[in-house]
Amino acid sequence: MLPAMTASSPSPAAPLIIPCVDIQSGRAVRLYEGDPDRETVYFESPLEAARHWVGLGAGLVHLVDLDAATGRGENRAVIAQIVAELGVPVEVGGGIRDRTGAEALLKSGVDRVVIGTAAVKNPELVAELIAAHGPERVVVSLDARGLEVATHGWAQGSGLQVAELTPRLAEAGLETLIFTDVTRDGTLKGLDRELMREVRRLWTNTLIVGGGVANTDDVRLLAQEGIQGAIVGRAIYEGTLAYPVSL
Ligand code: AMZ
Numbered sequence: 001m002l003p004a005m006t007a008s009s010p011s012p013a014a015p016l017i018i019p020c021v022d023i024q025s026g027r028a029v030r031l032y033e034g035d036p037d038r039e040t041v042y043f044e045s046p047l048e049a050a051r052h053w054v055g056l057g058a059g060l061v062h063l064v065d066l067d068a069a070t071g072r073g074e075n076r077a078v079i080a081q082i083v084a085e086l087g088v089p090v091e092v093g094g095g096i097r098d099r100t101g102a103e104a105l106l107k108s109g110v111d112r113v114v115i116g117t118a119a120v121k122n123p124e125l126v127a128e129l130i131a132a133h134g135p136e137r138v139v140v141s142l143d144a145r146g147l148e149v150a151t152h153g154w155a156q157g158s159g160l161q162v163a164e165l166t167p168r169l170a171e172a173g174l175e176t177l178i179f180t181d182v183t184r185d186g187t188l189k190g191l192d193r194e195l196m197r198e199v200r201r202l203w204t205n206t207l208i209v210g211g212g213v214a215n216t217d218d219v220r221l222l223a224q225e226g227i228q229g230a231i232v233g234r235a236i237y238e239g240t241l242a243y244p245v246s247l
Pocket residue numbers: 022031033034035036064065066068069070093094095096097114115116117118141143151152153154180
């Protein structure tokens with residue numbers, strides 16, 4: 001017989017660590033604080049980068065088309081090839097600014113689209129996409145300096161606070177929110193616990209964070225703060241956090 005479960009002792013689920021492959025000029029890179037001119041190239045081929053993480057056990061890969069996010073071009077052909085050949089679900093963000101763009105990716109086999117700028121500038125798009133495709137296929141990324149949301153490849157401040165946007169997103173039917181601390185992204189500085197706590201308070205549904213994860217202390221912080229996962233780049237590329245993560 002199975003032992004009785006006691007409601008008082010749930011074991012918190014281990015945070016999901018999602019490897020990210022940021023694509024700029026056709027290569028797998030990481031930027032420092034999102035600055036397109038401060039890139040480190042980790043793999044010449046983003047498909048090889050994605051395969052590397054899948055080979056180590058990733059069940060979901062986060063792809064960012066940095067050129068599309070910053071308005072410097074796009075890497076959609078590379079993304080289509082990854083989606084076709086990788087064999088595990090991928091989520092894609094960067095430059096998805098309208099329904100046609102989002103649906104082209106969803107149709108090509110992308111598991112879920114990640115909407116940043118358009119979620120701030122055109123919140124109806126999020127509601128429309130969720131109504132048409134379901135909340136499991138649409139994620140919003142709020143990328144912020146402090147709690148002020150940035151847009152257009154993080155080059156612009158929106159003047160809007162996370163707290164002003166989260167109620168609208170909940171109303172649109174959003175389930176999963178990504179929050180990125182732009183000031184720590186690609187820096188290996190570690191997560192800002194107070195900021196994580198505040199965002200956790202503002203978004204009660206599934207929360208994935210990014211920006212600054214450096215080592216297992218950060219993964220423990222996620223678990224302690226009840227955050228479901230993190231998008232991790234530089235830490236696993238550089239090996240300050242061993243992937244797959246075991247605590
Ligand atoms: O590093 C950057 N400058 C950057 C980045 N990683 N700018 C945008 N992005 C990512 C966001 C999100 O996943 O974290 O691109 C997506 C949002 O793009 P858009 O085009 O919808 O704002």
